[in-house]
Amino acid sequence: MVAIRPAQASDLPAISALDARLTGVRKPRYWKDMLGPERDFLVAETDKGALAGFIAGEVRAWEFGQPAAGWVFAIQVDPKTRLKGVGSALFAALAVRFKAQGVTRVRTLVDRKDHLILSFFRAQGMVAGPSLQLDKELP
Amino acid sequence: MKLQTGTRLGLYATLELARDPDRTLSAADLAERFGVSTHHLAKVLRTLAGAGLVQGGRGAAGGYRFTGNRRRTTLMDIVALFEPAPGSRGKEPGEETEIGGALQRVLAEIDEIAEATLRSVSLETMLKHPM
Numbered sequence: 001m002v003a004i005r006p007a008q009a010s011d012l013p014a015i016s017a018l019d020a021r022l023t024g025v026r027k028p029r030y031w032k033d034m035l036g037p038e039r040d041f042l043v044a045e046t047d048k049g050a051l052a053g054f055i056a057g058e059v060r061a062w063e064f065g066q067p068a069a070g071w072v073f074a075i076q077v078d079p080k081t082r083l084k085g086v087g088s089a090l091f092a093a094l095a096v097r098f099k100a101q102g103v104t105r106v107r108t109l110v111d112r113k114d115h116l117i118l119s120f121f122r123a124q125g126m127v128a129g130p131s132l133q134l135d136k137e138l139p
Numbered sequence: 140m141k142l143q144t145g146t147r148l149g150l151y152a153t154l155e156l157a158r159d160p161d162r163t164l165s166a167a168d169l170a171e172r173f174g175v176s177t178h179h180l181a182k183v184l185r186t187l188a189g190a191g192l193v194q195g196g197r198g199a200a201g202g203y204r205f206t207g208n209r210r211r212t213t214l215m216d217i218v219a220l221f222e223p224a225p226g227s228r229g230k231e232p233g234e235e236t237e238i239g240g241a242l243q244r245v246l247a248e249i250d251e252i253a254e255a256t257l258r259s260v261s262l263e264t265m266l267k268h269p270m
Contacts, residue, residue, distance in 0.1 A: 112252060118259035119213070125268040128256070 002044040002052045002086050004093040009035060011043050014051040019076055031056075034073070040097045044077075044086050053077035055090040059101045064131055070098030072108040075117075091124050109133060140253055146221035148173060148183045153192055153217050156205035157262045163195060163202030186220050209266065215257035 007015065012031055020026040034041045034056045044052040055075045061068035072094065077087045095106055107129055110118050142150075152169050156162070170180040184203055187193045192207040233239040 112255035115213075115255065115258045118255060119261060119264070122259045122264045123261065123267075 002046055002081070002084075002089060004042055004044050004089055007035065007041040007043045007054060007056075011051065011054075015043070015054050018051060018054070018078055019074075022076055022079075040070075040094055042090055042093055042097075044081075044090050046081070051078065052081040053086045053090055055094050057094050057098070057106075059098060059103050066107075066131070068103050069105040069107045070094070070101070070103050072106060075120075087120055088124065142218065143221060144175075144179075145183050145186075146218055148175060148180055149187060149217050149221050150214065152180065152183060152203075153187060153205070153207070153212075154262060154265060156193055156203060157207065157209050157212075158266055160205045160209075163204045165202050169203070183221075187217075190216075190220055192217070207262070209263040210261055212262050213258050214260045214262075214265070215254060218257055 009032075012028065012035075015031050016026060016028045019031070033039075039056060039058050041054070041056045043054045046052050053076055055072065057070055057072040059068055059070050063069075063071070072091070075087060075090060077090075098106055106126070108121060108126070110121060112118070151173050155169060155172065156164060166181040166184055167177045169184075170177040173180070184193060188195075188203070192205065192212065193203045194206040195201055195203045231239070231243075234243055
């Protein structure tokens with residue numbers, strides 16, 4: 001079983017290392033910014049105190065014209081602890097924090113070719129939202 | 140999205156049987172539930188059995204039960220048994236033209252979104268969170 005708690009500065013090296021291991025990109029500055037007061041940044045810790053995963057998000061209003069909703073920016077789970085409910089526990093804990101801030105919807109953006117993470121969010125009961133993401137390579 | 144009747148019956152039958160993997164239902168039971176002929180459903184069940192998703196059935200009265208993995212089987216796995224793979228269409232006349240190429244990119248985008256949706260929904264998710 002894991003314990004979920006707010007992330008703190010001392011967690012950043014382990015968070016950054018786990019993310020770099022899974023994505024191949026180191027972004028310590030990005031994770032440091034996630035400790036900002038308006039952000040919800042949670043970690044899952046094993047009973048031995050090791051990082052099992054983390055989730056980061058924020059309540060934002062009128063982003064892309066939409067009323068306030070909780071946005072999930074990132075979630076990662078150590079592959080060693082996958083399929084044990086760590087991701088679901090992190091998602092549920094973040095949802096509780098979002099609800100406490102008065103929102104009733106949670107949103108995220110997912111790479112449509114990343115079927116693993118898409119399946120994870122679907123398994124949490126998420127369905128396609130009202131927006132479509134569009135983008136363009138700048139000349 | 141338009142799916143062939145066989146595909147929809149494949150999805151219905153798999154989900155109905157996966158709802159309770161210990162239960163067996165005959166092709167006739169399932170056909171009555173979905174309002175189709177037993178013959179049509181028996182053909183669909185044979186395809187599902189060939190893929191290891193269901194087992195059983197001897198004639199119209201034989202019972203079928205779900206033998207797949209609810210968490211690992213996605214809607215795409217079932218759709219792929221009955222439909223051509225998304226994006227696997229043959230060359231259409233006019234595709235080589237500028238307009239044809241642009242249209243092809245839009246159609247490929249639609250296929251990619253449909254595939255992502257079908258691949259991301261497992262039977263477990265469908266049965267736990269009926270949308």
